[in-house]
Amino acid sequence: MKSNRFDLVFSYWIFLWYVLYMLHLVKYNPKWGLTIGLIENTFALALMFFYKNSFINIFLFCFINVFIKILPLWSLRKTKYEINFIYSLIILFCIYLLWLKINKFDIVQNSNEWFEYIKKDNDPGPFTYYAKQFLKL
Numbered sequence: 802m803k804s805n806r807f808d809l810v811f812s813y814w815i816f817l818w819y820v821l822y823m824l825h826l827v828k829y830n831p832k833w834g835l836t837i838g839l840i841e842n843t844f845a846l847a848l849m850f851f852y853k854n855s856f857i858n859i860f861l862f863c864f865i866n867v868f869i870k871i872l873p874l875w876s877l878r879k880t881k882y883e884i885n886f887i888y889s890l891i892i893l894f895c896i897y898l899l900w901l902k903i904n905k906f907d908i909v910q911n912s913n914e915w916f917e918y919i920k921k922d923n924d925p926g927p928f929t930y931y932a933k934q935f936l937k938l
């Protein structure tokens with residue numbers, strides 16, 4: 802994983818899906834994907850604390866996830882879960898895997914590199930990377 806490549810992070814695909822859903826450009830609700838992403842990010846946050854990541858990395862990770870996971874989930878709180886939404890998530894994930902393959906990456910490589918970024922207190926994702934560049938941290 803390259804820390805500055807948004808297209809290699811599935812969470813950002815789901816966030817884009819949410820934006821398209823809110824603009825009524827797609828009819829399938831991303832609530833399942835956002836929920837799974839939030840659960841995964843909770844584990845990531847626990848790892849960040851376990852490996853004693855810097856305050857700025859933890860803060861930016863949490864701040865960013867409020868906007869790309871928690872607020873979107875909050876806005877979808879009254880929508881129902883439907884089986885079609887799970888199917889659409891699976892299809893999106895398959896497209897993501899194909900995208901990784903086209904770009905000569907694989908999910909295991911991405912996961913391992915992301916885990917190493919957290920272990921070494923590096924930027925855990927593109928938004929964190931660009932926020933730190935913007936803020937000159």
